[in-house]
Amino acid sequence: SYVLTQPPSVSVAPGQTARFTCGGDNIGSKSVHWYRQKPGQAPVLVVYDDDDRPSGVPERFSGSNSGNTATLTISRVEAGDEADYYCQVWDISSDVVFGGGTKLTVL
Amino acid sequence: QVQLVESGGGVVQPGRSLRLSCAASGFTFSNYGMHWVRQAPGKGLEWLAFISYDTINKYYTDSVKGRFTISRDNSKSTLFMQMSRLRAEDTAVYYCAKETQTGGLDMWGQGTMVIVSS
Numbered sequence: 652s653y654v655l656t657q658p659p660s661v662s663v664a665p666g667q668t669a670r671f672t673c674g675g676d677n678i679g680s681k682s683v684h685w686y687r688q689k690p691g692q693a694p695v696l697v698v699y700d701d702d703d704r705p706s707g708v709p710e711r712f713s714g715s716n717s718g719n720t721a722t723l724t725i726s727r728v729e730a731g732d733e734a735d736y737y738c739q740v741w742d743i744s745s746d747v748v749f750g751g752g753t754k755l756t757v758l
Numbered sequence: 759q760v761q762l763v764e765s766g767g768g769v770v771q772p773g774r775s776l777r778l779s780c781a782a783s784g785f786t787f788s789n790y791g792m793h794w795v796r797q798a799p800g801k802g803l804e805w806l807a808f809i810s811y812d813t814i815n816k817y818y819t820d821s822v823k824g825r826f827t828i829s830r831d832n833s834k835s836t837l838f839m840q841m842s843r844l845r846a847e848d849t850a851v852y853y854c855a856k857e858t859q860t861g862g863l864d865m866w867g868q869g870t871m872v873i874v875s876s
Binding site: 682684686688692693694695699700705735737739740741746747748749751752 | 793795802803808817819853860861862863864865866868869
């Protein structure tokens with residue numbers, strides 16, 4: 652089965668840039684989607700198809716995907732960005748796969 | 759308003775059954791595949807099942823195959839998950855979510871909590 656690996660935590664100061672990695676075998680050949688989940692809330696799609704943003708998501712959110720790593724980048728981090736961030740792909744052998752999630756702490 | 763609203767969660771004894779519902783509104787439900795995803799307390803997201811827009815294709819994760827059944831009623835814009843032989847490890851918040859064309863999930867419900875306990 653296909654596995655996505657995310658670091659458990661990322662910490663950044665307000666105004667800095669947060670980067671979340673998502674590792675998977677040849678993930679660059681797949682469409683990667685990213686979700687933000689705040690405590691007690693449902694996940695929200697923040698980046699889809701590697702680097703597109705749904706309407707309403709700030710331009711501070713961007714994505715990239717190449718080789719064995721996909722990355723979500725949040726520029727000018729704000730306190731309100733504190734949340735868990737999950738990557739996700741669809742794989743022909745595993746269907747929908749989520750990474751384990753990364754907790755963002757804004758210092 | 760585009761939304762998904764889950765219902766049917768609650769406390770159930772191990773070995774018993776439960777049916778979850780997900781009512782869709784604000785979009786043409788019959789045009790989209792739908793997913794169920796769950797999240798155990800303090801854990802990450804776990805995909806459970808998918809049903810295509812026309813009900814022809816259904817896929818399940820191994821941990822629920824043979825116990826859970828996904829279905830839908832397009833005339834009522836409602837998605838279902840019939841859960842049987844429930845176990846303690848099925849305790850979680852259950853979300854329904856709408857598919858995108860490239861395998862993402864672009865709309866989620868607020869979730870419904872299922873607690874399996876004697």
